Amino acid sequence: MGYRIAVVGATGNVGREMLNILAEREFPVDEIAALASRRSLGTEVSFGDRTLKTLDLDTFDFTGWDIALFAIGSDATKIYAPKAAKAGCVVIDNSSLYRYDPDVPLVVPEVNPQAVEGYAKKNIIANPNCSTAQMVVALKPLHDRARIKRVVVSTYQSVSGSGKDGIDELWxxxxAVYNPTDDYQAKVYPKQIAFNVIPHIDVFLEDGQTKEEWKMVAETKKIVDPKIKVTATCVRVPVFVGHAEAINIEFEDHLDEAEARDILREAPGIMVIDKREDGGYVTPIECVGDFATFISRIRQDPTIDNGINLWCVSDNLRKGAALNAVQIAETLGARVLKKG
Incomplete structure (x- = not known):
């Protein structure tokens, strides 16, 4: 016996990836519904070797459905997630709406799988921000060994993090750079993204952080350990898919780079590619379509007593969004619902 699954926002980049990953990982599905707004009604989307026509989210009855994977913005989620949850369908939400709600678990299955058991307070589980998800996968096994005091992270985030509009703007x-007759103005980003980098993701806060940077701080504390100090600089780069991060970690106890490398090799969800030679590391273009979070450039930080530097790369549409949501559904099924 399998599950009745609804994918909400099935025509968007993340929604389509959710459908792909459910099929790839052979999630036990008895029935699946692809939901979208009325303007996308009837649009065809793929689910394995099947083609689904989207149904109208506004009129859909979630009664009797087991899990709904939400991949719509916070405004729409605010309307439809409580309806699904009230109908008894567990919502796994990819927006930022519920991430900081103390009654909603924020889950990365390789890091805090036990947290899914707290879903019942609101019948909702939150998926973390894309930049946080891949980072905490790398941090958790190291934290278990040597206790992390402080993290300094600089991100290099692809335009797909802004959705289809971001991809179109870079393209x-x-x-237009190669055809100067094209008078193209920036719409999605405040400055030109092609052949440029922009140290600005989401809105600015009063203290000078952007909200994306604040998210990494708050979510790492909620998922891994509230005692960890985090400071972030988040940068948009002219890459279509795949987020990269340069992470500096300060530990309470000494951790040798060789041991760190061994720990990460054995950790769930991580692939270590770390050769000290030309090309002996992973770049964003190489991680696209993969489930793993890739770690490279592991090395001691000689400027502090207990420090490690590393390079972290992942497909943000997968581990940063769709894959993590499906993994949450798998964890929920294994720990709580126990069907299939």
Whole structure:
């Protein structure tokens, strides 16, 4: 016996990836519904070797459905997630709406799988921000060994983090650079993204952080350990898919780089590619379509007593969004619902 699954926002980049990953991982599905807004009604999406036509989210009855994977913005989620949850369907939400709600677990299955058991307070589980998800996968096994005091992270985030509009803007601006007759103005980003980097993701807060940077701080504390100090600089780069992060970690106890490398090799969800030679590391373009979080450039930080530097790369549409949501559904099924 399998599950009745609804994918909400099935025509978007993340929604389509959710459908792909459910099929790839052979999630036990008895029935699946692809839901979208009325303007996308009837649009066809793929689920394995099947083609689904989208149904109207506004009129859909979630009664009798087991799990709904939400991949719509916070505004729409605010309307529809409580309806699904009230109908008895467990919501796994990819927006930021519920991440900081103390009654909603924020889950990365390789890090805090036990947290799914707290879903019942609101019948909702939150999926973390894309930049946080891959980082905490790397941090947790090291934290278990040597206790992390402080993390300094600089991100290099692809335009797919802004959705289809971000991808289109990079494509159109790149073409315009080579064809100066095209008068193309920035719409999604405050400055040109093609052949440029922008140290600004989400809105600015009063203390000078952007909200993306604040998210990494708050979510790491909620998922891994509230005692960890985190400071982040989040940068948008002209890459279509795949987020990269340069992470500096300070520990309470000494951790040798060789041991750190061994720990990460054995950790769930991680692939270590770390050769000290030309090309002996992973870049964003190489991680696209993969389930793993890739770790490279593991080395001691000689400027502090107990420090390690590393490079972390992952497909943000997968581990940073769709894959993590499906893994949450798998964990929920194994620990709580126990069907299939």
């Amino acid at each position: 159109d601006q790149t073409k």
